[in-house]
Amino acid sequence: MRNAKAITMLLAMGLAFSGPLVAHAKKGGGGGESQKGGLPALEDRVEADEALITTLQGQNNWAVIDGTTVPGTPTVARSNPSGVTVTLVSTGVYEVTFTKDVSACVYTATIGSAAHAAPTQGQISVSGDEDTDNVDDVFVHTFDVGGTVPTDNSFHLYVSCP
Numbered sequence: 001m002r003n004a005k006a007i008t009m010l011l012a013m014g015l016a017f018s019g020p021l022v023a024h025a026k027k028g029g030g031g032g033e034s035q036k037g038g039l040p041a042l043e044d045r046v047e048a049d050e051a052l053i054t055t056l057q058g059q060n061n062w063a064v065i066d067g068t069t070v071p072g073t074p075t076v077a078r079s080n081p082s083g084v085t086v087t088l089v090s091t092g093v094y095e096v097t098f099t100k101d102v103s104a105c106v107y108t109a110t111i112g113s114a115a116h117a118a119p120t121q122g123q124i125s126v127s128g129d130e131d132t133d134n135v136d137d138v139f140v141h142t143f144d145v146g147g148t149v150p151t152d153n154s155f156h157l158y159v160s161c162p
Contacts (some may be wrong), residue, residue, distance in 0.1 A: 060104055061105070062161040063096055066114035067142065067152045074152070077114035092150030094140045094156055103128055103135040105161040111142065114154045123147040 022152065038042075063079040065086050074086045076095060088141040109126040122142055129137035142153035 039099045047065060061098055061100075061102065061161065063098075063157045064112075064114050064153050065094060065096065065140070065157065067094065067154045068120075070113075071152065075114075077154075088152070089139075090150070092152055093143045094142070094155075096140060097134065098136050098138070098159065101135040102138060102161060104161050105140050105159045107138050107157070109140050109155050110156045111153055112156045121145050122151060122153045124153070126157065150157045 060080060061084075063084045063086070064077040065074055066077045066090070067074040069075070072088060074088050076084050076086050081099050087095045087097070087099045089095050107126045107128065109124050111122045111124050122145055124143070125141045127139050129135065130139045138157060138159060140155060140157060142151055142155060143149060144151045
């Protein structure tokens with residue numbers, strides 16, 4: 001019985017070592033397969049991946065707006081991409097202008113300090129360009145805690161585009 005098991009094991013090992021990988025190595029292939037097309041194909045793939053990364057980065061638009069440091073004069077504390085601007089339309093109403101068309105995007109915003117300070121309180125709403133004059137605009141409305149009185153406030157805005 002032991003001999004039968006030993007013979008079976010030897011046969012199994014023999015079959016395993018005669019498979020395609022070992023057969024390829026025996027032909028002088030170096031023990032494995034290289035990428036189809038070699039280095040030029042690899043370079044093309046890297047370029048395609050870099051283009052995809054650039055495209056996906058273009059979908060990640062955001063701005064942190066300081067709406068309270070200088071009353072009536074909001075500023076962009078930081079943003080992606082650079083070049084984002086903000087205008088105070090009326091108390092608690094901000095027009096945030098990006099450097100590209102964001103009309104087909106999704107918008108979300110939250111009340112928050114621009115300086116990483118203690119959280120501020122209030123309510124917020126966000127929409128696309130309300131006066132339809134600029135596809136690069138997003139409008140943000142900030143309110144008091146009760147949500148009834150427009151109030152200037154700082155906020156974080158995220159815009160995700162397809």
